Structures are given as structure tokens and as C-alpha cells.
Amino acid sequence: MDPITIAAASFAAIKSGVAAGKELHELSKHIGSLWGAIDQARNDHSSARNSPFRGSTEEEAMDTFVNLQKAKDFEDQLRSVILETRGYGAWQELIKIRADIKERKRKAEIARRLARKERIEMIGKIILTLLGVATVAGLIVIGVLIMQRQGIL
DSSP, X not given: OOHHHHHHHHHHHHHHHHXXXXXXXXXXXXXXXXXXXXXXXXXXXXXXXXXXXXXXXHHHHHHHHHHHHHHHHHHHHHHHHHXXXXXXXXXXXXXXXXXXXHHHHHHHHHHHHHHHHXXXXXXXXXXXXXXXXXXXXXXXXXXXXHHHHTTOO
């Protein structure tokens, strides 16, 4: 689904939840979805900008730019809602928590990639070892066969 559509739906749920008197912790799922969609729009813009396989450059640039601006608008609106209901300190705390979570996810992704690389290296070492053992065994068998033909064995 398009990140802007997700952001719009999430923000509408947040706004109606706040209007209904719900606490922000009750809306955390929607806030998370909104920020996820905002991040996705930013990533889409960055990857489209760097992609060598774009269609029309102007069309792609305009599309990702518009989505990026919409995402920024949703973030500004969320900021306004948080400031109105909880104050500046809550907004700063939320930003810090978000940054901490992003950093933790980034580190987990790095660890996952490193573990995958190590697994691939280990598989390569095992395959090379098995090929070495098979080569040595093959040479021994050939040696034995040659010795049998010559009558040494």
C-alpha cells in the first residue's frame, strides 16, 4: 500500500482518537504506523532519486517530491497534536524514543547482515574442506589402482 495512504489513514485515526479523548499511549499503534509511512516515503524518495532505472525523470522526481512533502506535513500535524495534548517535553521525549528505536533497529540489521556473512563464509569453508578431502581421497584411490595394476599391492 502507498505510504501516503497509510499515513493519511493513521493520522485520521490519531486525530479522531484525540478528539474522542483517548490518551496518546492508546494511539501508539497509529502513531507507529504514521511514522513508518513517513519513513517509507522518505526512503522511496531517496531510492528513487538514486535509482538508475527510473522512467521519466521529471515525473518520478515530482511524484516522490510530492509524497515527501505530504509526509512532512503529516509529521508536522502529528507534532501539533502532541504539543497541544502533551506539551513540548512529550514531543521531545517521543522524538528521542523514536531515534533510540531507529538506532536499535539499525544495529540489529547490521548484526543480522554480519551473521549472514559469517554463515556464508562458514559454508564456503566447509565446501572447500570437503572438496579438499574428496581430492585427497580420489588421489589415494587412483594411487591404489595404479599400484594394483603394477602388482605392487
